[in-house]
Amino acid sequence: MPHFVLTCIDKPDALDRRMAAREAHLAHVRQSGIVKLAGPFLDADGGMAGSLVIVEADDLSAAQAFSDADPYVAADVFQSIDIRPFRLSIGEL
Helix, strand or coil: CCEEEEEEEECCCCHHHHHHHHHHHHHHHHHHCCEEEEEEEECCCCCEEEEEEEEECCCHHHHHHHHHCCHHHHCCCEEEEEEEEECCCCCCC
């Protein structure tokens, strides 16, 4: 099954919305069954400023559906979301 990497960048004023939606977001990630690796991007002060998620999905539309259902999307946290096919060359997922 193919992998996709989601690169999500927070809006500058999104930290409060991110924190309010965090538990629902984490539940979505854990319950999806497709997330292989995930974590926040950090700003210069160590605060959360975005997300990197690698999923294993049937196709790009399935990866997009996962992203669309993310509570962070509903909470208007992200300034941008980029989803691209990904092939692992070094390491393990």
